Every structure is written in C-alpha cells, then in structure tokens.
Amino acid sequence: MGISFDLFGTLxxxxxxxxxxxxxxxxxxxxxxxxPDDWGDAYTEVHVDSPAGAEVPLPAHVARALDSRGIDADHNAARRAVVAAFDPTVETRDGALEAIETARAYGPVAICSNCSVPELVGRTLVRAAFGRDDVDAVVSSVGCGWRKPAPEIFERTAAALDVAPEALIHVGDDRRTDGGVESVGGQVVLLEETPLTAVPARLETLLEARE
Known part of the structure; x- marks a missing residue:
C-alpha cells in the first residue's frame, strides 16, 4: 500500500x-x-507540440514564445527567469504534518505534484514545515513528463513507492487532476469531501479496511 499527496493547494x-x-x-x-510588445499574446499561445497529458516545462515554452517573435534567448537564461518569477513564499497548511505522519505509519509516502517550473517543488519542500526526508519519493510533472490526470504520472508514483498502481491512495484538492488516480485502479481522497485536518482519520479508515 502506498499513499501520495498533491503538494500545491493540498499540503x-x-x-x-x-x-x-x-x-x-x-x-x-x-x-x-x-x-516583445505582444508578450501577453505570445505567452498564452501554444508553441510546443506535445502528446495529450504531457507536461511542457515552462522554460521551454518561454524560449519558444520568444523565438516565435524573433528573439533568440539562451535557454538557461529563460530557465533562470522562470525560476525567479515563481520563487515561492510557502505556508504549510494545517493538518499537513499529521496527514503525512499518519500515512507513513501505514506504508511508503510520495509527493505527486503538477508543476511546470523546474526547481519549484524542491524549493517549496525546503521552505515547508516538512521536507524531502519526510517522504519516500517526489514525483513532479516537470520531472516525469506527464501531468495529472494522465495515468502515467500515477504509474510513476506507484513505481517509485514500489507498489502496484491499484494499491495507491492519492490525496488532493482537485477532482479533475487528482481524480486521475482512479484511471489506474487507485483511490482518491479529495479535500472538498475530507478537509486536510480530517485526512488522518480518513486514511486510517481506508487503510485498516484494506489490511
């Protein structure tokens, strides 16, 4: 049995x-x-042809957007600009630590997060009240190449925890994305139905029922 948590908006x-x-x-x-003067338009246009469900790293999108307007920017410079633009101020939500602690009592735990900005997940974990050492794996869409609800990101998360996809319970705040775990046979716990402070009790009920 494995448990994964969405990061932004959940923990x-x-x-x-x-x-x-x-x-x-x-x-x-x-x-x-x-x-360019029409940067607002260039930023919102699609510049990278990618498969459905795939993640396009934001620096690649920005570099292509500039190129579409005849601006040849060094990719590393575009990456540094994107990382700086999204440098986060972090607040750990009430109940996050308790939810992670409860999950760890039953099996391996992962972060499974949509994020197109390189380094953002890592920087966030450094600034949160919990860190990389408190979970067994961190899977981000920019790292694995797939965005929730694509089944591939949940399969990668399950593999990182060394469990079958159908043995994965995923906690998140958005049915449209986090609910994708159901496509691989896993189970979702949504904050709209179970507030984060109530997640420990909900996990205990679900996990004890599976034992």
Missing part, C-alpha cells in the same frame, strides 16, 4: 504570480532579454 499554500506573463517578462528584462 502547501504558495503565493503565485497573479499575472505569470508579466512576472516572467520582468525577470527576462532583468537578464537583458528583450520582451
């Missing part, structure tokens, strides 16, 4: 830019990368 609250395009543009300009 953690973070301050994200209200206008991501502007935040990225500010960091690009700080690195002497010209920003």
């Amino acid at each position: 953690i609250a973070v301050d994200q830019p209200t206008d991501p395009a502007t935040a990225v543009a500010t960091e690009l300009e700080a690195r002497n990368i010209p920003v």
Whole structure:
C-alpha cells in the first residue's frame, strides 16, 4: 500500500504570480532579454507540440514564445527567469504534518505534484514545515513528463513507492487532476469531501479496511 499527496493547494499554500506573463517578462528584462510588445499574446499561445497529458516545462515554452517573435534567448537564461518569477513564499497548511505522519505509519509516502517550473517543488519542500526526508519519493510533472490526470504520472508514483498502481491512495484538492488516480485502479481522497485536518482519520479508515 502506498499513499501520495498533491503538494500545491493540498499540503502547501504558495503565493503565485497573479499575472505569470508579466512576472516572467520582468525577470527576462532583468537578464537583458528583450520582451516583445505582444508578450501577453505570445505567452498564452501554444508553441510546443506535445502528446495529450504531457507536461511542457515552462522554460521551454518561454524560449519558444520568444523565438516565435524573433528573439533568440539562451535557454538557461529563460530557465533562470522562470525560476525567479515563481520563487515561492510557502505556508504549510494545517493538518499537513499529521496527514503525512499518519500515512507513513501505514506504508511508503510520495509527493505527486503538477508543476511546470523546474526547481519549484524542491524549493517549496525546503521552505515547508516538512521536507524531502519526510517522504519516500517526489514525483513532479516537470520531472516525469506527464501531468495529472494522465495515468502515467500515477504509474510513476506507484513505481517509485514500489507498489502496484491499484494499491495507491492519492490525496488532493482537485477532482479533475487528482481524480486521475482512479484511471489506474487507485483511490482518491479529495479535500472538498475530507478537509486536510480530517485526512488522518480518513486514511486510517481506508487503510485498516484494506489490511
């Protein structure tokens, strides 16, 4: 049996830019990368042809968006600008530590997170009240190449915990994405039905029923 947790919006609250395009543009300009006048349009256009469910790393998207306007930006510079634009202020949500502790009493635990920004999951875990050492695996969409609800990200998470996908219980805040665990035979616990502070008791009920 394995348990995975969504990160953003479930265990953690973070301050994200209200206008991501502007935040990225500010960091690009700080690195002497010209920003086109229609950057808002360029940022929202699709520039990378990817399979359904695949994750497109935001630095790749930004580099292609600039290229579409004739701006040749060094990919590392685009990456640094994106990472800086999304540098997080982190708040650990009430009940997060208790939920992780309860899950660990029953089996291996993972973070399974949608995130297109490199380093963001790692930086968040460094600043949270729990860290990388408190879980057995961290699977992010930018790392594995697939976004929830794609079954592949849940299969990667189960494999990282050395359990079968159908043995995975996933805790999250969004049925549209986190509910994808059901496509591999796993079970979802949603915060809209079970508040985070009640997740430990819910996990105990589910896991004891499976023993």
